[in-house]
Amino acid sequence: MLSILLVCWNQSAATRNCLARLVAAAPEVPHEIVVVDNGSADDTAAMIRRDFPQVRLVGAGANLGFAGGANLAARHAQGDTLLFLNNDTLPLEGAIDALHAFAGARPEAMLWGGRTVRADGRVNPTESLATPSLWGSLCVGLGLSGSFPHSRLLNPEGYGGWARDTVREVGALSGCFLMIRASLFAALGGFDTRYFLYGEDVDLNLRARALGARPSFTPTATIQHNGGASSHPEDMWTYLLSAKIELVRRHLGPVRGGLAAHAFLTGAWLRARAFALLSRVHPRFADRRRTWEIVWQRRCLWWGGVISSPLAELLPHR
Structure with missing residues (x-):
C-alpha cells in the first residue's frame, strides 16, 4: 500500500x-x-x-x-x-x-x-537540484543563478538549461x-x-x-x-539561508563549506545594499528593500546554521 x-x-x-x-x-x-x-x-x-x-x-x-x-x-x-x-x-x-x-x-x-x-x-x-558544491553555492549566493537561470555554467545547482x-x-x-x-x-x-x-x-x-x-x-x-503561501518573504529567506548554510558546512567540509557559507553571507549583504539603492530610483523595489533589510538584520539567526524552532519563538517582539 x-x-x-x-x-x-x-x-x-x-x-x-x-x-x-x-x-x-x-x-x-x-x-x-x-x-x-x-x-x-x-x-x-x-x-x-x-x-x-x-x-x-x-x-x-x-x-x-x-x-x-x-x-x-x-x-x-x-x-x-x-x-x-x-x-x-x-x-x-x-x-x-x-x-x-x-x-x-x-x-x-x-x-x-x-x-x-x-x-x-x-x-x-527549483525542486530537483544538483548536490551542493562550492561553485554552485557561489552562483546561488551571489545571485548568478537567478540572473542566468538557463546557464549550465552559472546555474549548476538548478541544472540550468x-x-x-x-x-x-x-x-x-x-x-x-x-x-x-x-x-x-x-x-x-x-x-x-x-x-x-x-x-x-x-x-x-x-x-x-x-x-x-x-x-x-x-x-x-x-x-x-503553490509554494510559499504560509511564509512572509523575510521569514522564508531567513529559514532558507540558515538551511543552505547548514547543508554546505555539513556536506562540503570545513574549507569548501566555509567558503560556500560566506558566499551566502556576502550575497545577503549585496542584496540588502542593492535594493536599498534601487528603491530610491523606483518604488517597485521598496518591498524587496524591506525584505532584505530584515533578512540582513537577522543574520545572527541564520549565519549560525540551521534554525530548529519557529521564528515566532525567536522573534517575540515582531
Whole structure:
C-alpha cells in the first residue's frame, strides 16, 4: 500500500483543495492518506474531520516544522511506500500512479520525484537540484543563478538549461513530491528535525545517496505547487539561508563549506545594499528593500546554521 503523507499548519483552504483533488481523482494504487496537523490555529483540523472522514488525521499538538510533522506522519503510516506531498499542491491527473509506476521501474533509485509547475503552468526548476558544491553555492549566493537561470555554467545547482522534460538522476528531490520506501526512510531515521523549515529534504537525499541511492526524476508525474503561501518573504529567506548554510558546512567540509557559507553571507549583504539603492530610483523595489533589510538584520539567526524552532519563538517582539 502507498501512504500519502501531508503536513499542514494554518492553511485550511490549501489543505482542503489538495485533499479534494486526492479524493476526487484518487490514485488507482491502493493507498491511504495521513495528515498531520501541526497545531493549526484555524479550522484545518475541524474541516478535515468534517469533510474528509476517510483521511487519518493526526494532531501534533504543536508546530513541529515540516520535518517533525512528516516524521510523525510516517510513524502512523501503514504502507510500504511513502509519498510526501505538500498540502499546497494539486496533483494532476494520474500523477501519483505515474510516480508509483516509475518507482517500480527504477527500484535502484530508491527515491523518486516528479515535475512541479506553478499555477500559470510554468515549470518550477527549483525542486530537483544538483548536490551542493562550492561553485554552485557561489552562483546561488551571489545571485548568478537567478540572473542566468538557463546557464549550465552559472546555474549548476538548478541544472540550468534542463527543461524538466526527460527522466534523469538528480542530486536531490524536493520533499513537496517525494516517494521513498518506508524501510529506507526508517533506516535513515527520517528527516533531520534540526531543519525546522527547508533543507531537510536535501539532507535526506544526501544521506540516502551515501547509502547508494540514486534519486531520480520523471516528467510523467506532474503536480501544481503553490509554494510559499504560509511564509512572509523575510521569514522564508531567513529559514532558507540558515538551511543552505547548514547543508554546505555539513556536506562540503570545513574549507569548501566555509567558503560556500560566506558566499551566502556576502550575497545577503549585496542584496540588502542593492535594493536599498534601487528603491530610491523606483518604488517597485521598496518591498524587496524591506525584505532584505530584515533578512540582513537577522543574520545572527541564520549565519549560525540551521534554525530548529519557529521564528515566532525567536522573534517575540515582531
